[in-house]
Amino acid sequence: MTCFDFENRLQEFFDLRQQELPDELSTHIAHCPACREMQERFQQLQIAVEDWRMQSPVVELADAVLRRLRTERNLVTLAAQSTSDGLRSPSYRYSSLTGWMALIAAALALVIAIGIGWRVSSNVSFANRQASLQTQIANAAVNRLEPVSDPAPTGDRQLDVLLHDARDAYAALASQAWQQVSATNVLLPPSDTPNLFGGEGSTDGVSESLSRPLAPLGKELRDAVDSWLQLVFNSQDSST
Amino acid sequence: MSVDVSEVELVQGCLAGKVACQRLFVERFEGMIFGLCLRMLSRRHDAEDVAQEVFLRAFRNLHRWDGERPLRPWLLTIAANRCRTHLEERGRRPMPADLQADWLPERTRTDSRDDAEEIQRALATLRPEYQQCFVLFYQQELSVEEVAEILDCPEGTVKTWLHRARKEMAEYLRKRGLDPRQELNHQSRDPKSDLN
Numbered sequence: 001m002t003c004f005d006f007e008n009r010l011q012e013f014f015d016l017r018q019q020e021l022p023d024e025l026s027t028h029i030a031h032c033p034a035c036r037e038m039q040e041r042f043q044q045l046q047i048a049v050e051d052w053r054m055q056s057p058v059v060e061l062a063d064a065v066l067r068r069l070r071t072e073r074n075l076v077t078l079a080a081q082s083t084s085d086g087l088r089s090p091s092y093r094y095s096s097l098t099g100w101m102a103l104i105a106a107a108l109a110l111v112i113a114i115g116i117g118w119r120v121s122s123n124v125s126f127a128n129r130q131a132s133l134q135t136q137i138a139n140a141a142v143n144r145l146e147p148v149s150d151p152a153p154t155g156d157r158q159l160d161v162l163l164h165d166a167r168d169a170y171a172a173l174a175s176q177a178w179q180q181v182s183a184t185n186v187l188l189p190p191s192d193t194p195n196l197f198g199g200e201g202s203t204d205g206v207s208e209s210l211s212r213p214l215a216p217l218g219k220e221l222r223d224a225v226d227s228w229l230q231l232v233f234n235s236q237d238s239s240t
Numbered sequence: 241m242s243v244d245v246s247e248v249e250l251v252q253g254c255l256a257g258k259v260a261c262q263r264l265f266v267e268r269f270e271g272m273i274f275g276l277c278l279r280m281l282s283r284r285h286d287a288e289d290v291a292q293e294v295f296l297r298a299f300r301n302l303h304r305w306d307g308e309r310p311l312r313p314w315l316l317t318i319a320a321n322r323c324r325t326h327l328e329e330r331g332r333r334p335m336p337a338d339l340q341a342d343w344l345p346e347r348t349r350t351d352s353r354d355d356a357e358e359i360q361r362a363l364a365t366l367r368p369e370y371q372q373c374f375v376l377f378y379q380q381e382l383s384v385e386e387v388a389e390i391l392d393c394p395e396g397t398v399k400t401w402l403h404r405a406r407k408e409m410a411e412y413l414r415k416r417g418l419d420p421r422q423e424l425n426h427q428s429r430d431p432k433s434d435l436n
């Protein structure tokens with residue numbers, strides 16, 4: 001038996017919880033000090049593990065678990081009531097109202113962003129006209145005057161500032177709108193329960209019983225505004 | 241209610257929302273679940289939190305339990321997964337000395353507490369999957385086959401993890417200066433003295 005075989009057989013001995021060391025292992029350690037030391041180390045571990053296993057502190061979890069279970073059940077009942085009562089429920093009306101406020105805020109953000117975008121493009125046209133006029137003057141006077149400074153930087157800087165303001169304004173308004181949309185769903189717990197044992201669907205009864213009607217709408221609206229603004233910014237960038 | 245109520249009856253009672261059944265359910269399995277959580281998490285407070293969570297998840301999923309199979313491995317699966325998640329969230333940083341093995345009793349006249357403490361320290365240095373494997377095999381006294389079923393992995397993997405766990409722990413004890421010969425002599429002199 002090689003030392004490698006010995007180690008494997010020794011692990012098997014522990015895995016099978018055998019009591020007596022097999023003869024072939026005893027024979028090997030009789031003339032192999034390295035394996036004997038290894039066997040002694042593992043044997044020492046077994047003894048210490050037995051002490052560790054025997055420690056059994058008392059615990060009483062029933063009261064705490066039942067209390068948490070009751071709280072969870074109450075929340076589910078409350079949530080189920082609020083969804084089934086529909087518009088008659090004051091909390092739903094509140095959700096609905098704040099949802100509409102969020103929509104209005106998002107729409108406002110859109111209008112302001114469009115306005116800023118229009119101002120930006122007007123300013124760009126104005127800057128371009130100015131640049132064009134100055135270029136004509138410069139061309140006409142090219143033989144007599146000192147080389148004129150390029151007007152483009154003025155236009156670029158102006159555009160940068162405006163675009164920056166537009167982005168900030170949009171970000172602030174969108175964030176505010178998004179917070180309002182999210183605030184209508186603050187009572188809903190996260191659905192973080194893993195799906196145990198390969199079963200189907202969510203294992204979390206709480207999240208299953210509820211829906212988030214405003215959240216997807218808010219996200220779609222936000223995405224639409226985002227993509228529209230991206231288009232505006234891209235066209236401004238390419239025009240400069 | 242009879243204490244020796246069958247598992248199926250107990251589960252049916254829990255699913256029907258009977259508080260007495262739910263209480264009995266927790267009382268029947270709390271020792272096993274808490275024992276596993278305690279060994280895996282070392283800290284009593286964490287173990288209590290996670291054990292409670294295990295029961296809540298079990299109650300939420302009782303309708304999925306296959307009545308043909310015993311409850312114990314089903315619950316141990318939830319517990320082992322929760323503990324592993326907790327350990328991964330906690331990260332692999334070493335624990336401060338004053339927080340280690342806070343559940344072990346005060347030192348007795350024997351040195352069994354030292355051994356148990358050393359094992360708990362050594363265990364806390366292992367990778368979560370080795371810990372799971374080690375605790376299920378040694379503390380829950382499950383077979384390699386049962387551990388493999390709970391961890392949903394091949395038996396060969398369990399054997400490898402157990403081997404590595406034992407090897408790393410034996411090495412830890414060696415570095416901590418535990419002398420195997422002294423231990424073995426102590427064991428052969430009075431094998432039951434530590435258990436008193």
Ligand SMILES: [Zn+2]
Nearest residue numbers: 003006032035
């Ligand atoms: Zn050898």
